[in-house]
Amino acid sequence: MGGKGKAGRTILRNAMLLVEDYRVANAPKTEHTVAPTRPVSWQPPSHGFYKVNIDEAVFSKRKQARAGVVIRDGEGEVIAALSKQWKFPLGATEAEAKAWEAGILFSKDVGVRDVEFEGDSLEVCNALQGLTSPPSSVANVLIGFLNHVSFFRQWKVSHIKWQGNVPAHLLAQHAHMLVIMLHG
Template identity: 50%
Template sequence: MGGNGKPGREILKTSLHLVDECHAVNEVRRVNLRQARPMITWKPPARDQYKVNVNGAVFKHRKKAGIGVVIRDKNGVVIAALSKSVNAPLDAVEVEAKAMEAGVLFAQDVGIREAVFEGDSLIIFKALQGEGEAPSSTHNVLAVTLEQASGFRSSYFSHVKRQGNVPAHLLAQYAKEVENYVVWLEECPSFLKHTCAQDLSVVSHS
């Protein structure tokens, strides 16, 4: 083009430098994005309450559903866990309502009387708080849940996103292979140990 050419080595060196600059800028952007997004994780209950996390799962091809419940104390220690199979073709909201009911009943059976009941269904949470409407198919289940929860010395409902409800989610998925239900008392199921340990690690550093 009438200009002065550059040696091949110089062109290669310049190109590699530009690639390094591009990688460095992208890495800074990734770090900034990670810092901008607050980590969503399990939080321990206040005072001497227990936190009861619940979750539901739908197995469409098997025409059944699964429920997971995990009860932890203020130190994050697993007090009890439940994985329950529901042989009915429930939809996502219906199984979340059943999961909350199961959480309340399971906590009663374990002997807990002060609890926070937490799930990741915003529809069910708002309905239990009287701030929203759930499908009519869940009304009876929610009514039973509220009635049973009123029998605790103290209880309230809480909402958390899926990332903060992983152990309950894993228990609900585990129910796919459960014929009826499985209960763990004063022990953490082996497939939850890593996730629960991560929760404790985050809590201890917060």
């Protein structure tokens, strides 16, 4: 059934290192501050919002897919993280749509009310923003996503380049049914 997966603690530690890289890159420069070794493109959400980064990973040979979701506050602090697995074959677009569905349901469960959802699938982001019609294979899932937004006071959907979505991607690639709640 493939190689041995990484432990949840390892995934969380890697994700937290990326968050720390963000903090260091955006901290006021002092003589003791060292720049991170990899580029950071994650941007904090608008004032008063939480950022919900969403990504997917498809494992064609194993006929399964996973989602990674990371919720951060305006300071970049990780509030909660989720990794979810589906043990049936999905294409990239279908897995991405299911990841967005997992992201909105998880955000509701965590209780954040003002959110910026962010993912790296331009096709899904454009469909959720009403800029394009969704592919028929994911239309129902994305309509379901839009039905859930009434829970939120304010919400936005935006597209991000892959580099800004690394922690969510790591959760999607390596963790299995991991839920981390850091506050409340």
